[in-house]
Amino acid sequence: MAINTDNGERGEHWEAQLRKGCLEMAILASLWHGRLYGLEILRSLAENSRLEVAEGTLYPILSRLKGEGLLQSEWVEAEAGHPRKYYWLTAPGRRRAREMAGTWNEFAAKLAVLVEPVVAGRNGGGKER
Amino acid sequence: MTRSAQMATQVLAQSGDSRIDSYLGRLEKLLAPMAPDEKEDTLCEIRAHILDSTAGAADRDAAVDRVLRLLGPPEELAARYGTERMLTRAARSFSPWLLLRTCWRWAMLGVKGMLALILAMFGYSIALALTIAIFLKPFMPTVGLWLGPYTLQVGTPNHPELERELLGHWFVPVMAVAACAIAVGTTHALRWMIRSRAPAPLSALPGTTLPGSAQI
Numbered sequence: 001m002a003i004n005t006d007n008g009e010r011g012e013h014w015e016a017q018l019r020k021g022c023l024e025m026a027i028l029a030s031l032w033h034g035r036l037y038g039l040e041i042l043r044s045l046a047e048n049s050r051l052e053v054a055e056g057t058l059y060p061i062l063s064r065l066k067g068e069g070l071l072q073s074e075w076v077e078a079e080a081g082h083p084r085k086y087y088w089l090t091a092p093g094r095r096r097a098r099e100m101a102g103t104w105n106e107f108a109a110k111l112a113v114l115v116e117p118v119v120a121g122r123n124g125g126g127k128e129r
Numbered sequence: 130m131t132r133s134a135q136m137a138t139q140v141l142a143q144s145g146d147s148r149i150d151s152y153l154g155r156l157e158k159l160l161a162p163m164a165p166d167e168k169e170d171t172l173c174e175i176r177a178h179i180l181d182s183t184a185g186a187a188d189r190d191a192a193v194d195r196v197l198r199l200l201g202p203p204e205e206l207a208a209r210y211g212t213e214r215m216l217t218r219a220a221r222s223f224s225p226w227l228l229l230r231t232c233w234r235w236a237m238l239g240v241k242g243m244l245a246l247i248l249a250m251f252g253y254s255i256a257l258a259l260t261i262a263i264f265l266k267p268f269m270p271t272v273g274l275w276l277g278p279y280t281l282q283v284g285t286p287n288h289p290e291l292e293r294e295l296l297g298h299w300f301v302p303v304m305a306v307a308a309c310a311i312a313v314g315t316t317h318a319l320r321w322m323i324r325s326r327a328p329a330p331l332s333a334l335p336g337t338t339l340p341g342s343a344q345i
Contacts (some may be wrong), residue, residue, distance in 0.1 A: 037177075039181045054200075063213060085170075120271075
């Protein structure tokens, strides 16, 4: 049915927007434990948060975060293969990551209370149409 | 050349297949507005990423196709770099010209950019109009702030018998302060909007499709 398709697309769009909104925080968080290069950041996001980020999205954002002074980068010689450009958090980057994570935790905790009956499927007394 | 730049250049020296060379060649041309060091660094990083993504793949042709698709067409990748760079510079700038150019580009990416462009054009146009009125005043004494039955306007009166000028000799200083205040206010509002922006979605760029619904 057309309505279902439309709702499905809206749901996917909403999910994509939600993930996009978290992307900057997720990139900063992925670098919390140390330095990583681009592909490692992509894999870390995919494995730890199921954020499948396209390469064409990641690199310009890394460039901006570096321009804003939140990241620093350096080319590092590899034991095998070619050199790679590693990124790590600067002091302002760590502060920003901490602030964003704090805001996220507070927001998620409050929202979890709100959606808990929805997740549990409890009847709120209203009629479904 | 710094050690970092030397290492970056090593990546470029490693030749891939013709599709990679063609992709990077097109990207290089499109990144022309970048500083040469920054451009080379970007190209090296993209090539290193392609090499990493395709290393050890059983079907290298398919792996190259996949990574080039995920990077997006060079035009879109260059546009994203350009927009991110311009937004970063504009967030720190007090130049109305740079802020206007940035808002023009940002407006193509979404509603917030469009609102910023409208604010920029509205605010700076008023500031410019008031400045022009100040410079015209010595040559056209009738220029002033005129209050009519239903209008309040800066300029020359349409119906002098029905309108009266409000500022007299205070016209120039008052208009100078107003023009500065509007220009500075517009600049600060635009800087705030740019700093508080969310990253632009790839899908907002013309001709781009998301590879999967869960992919950003």
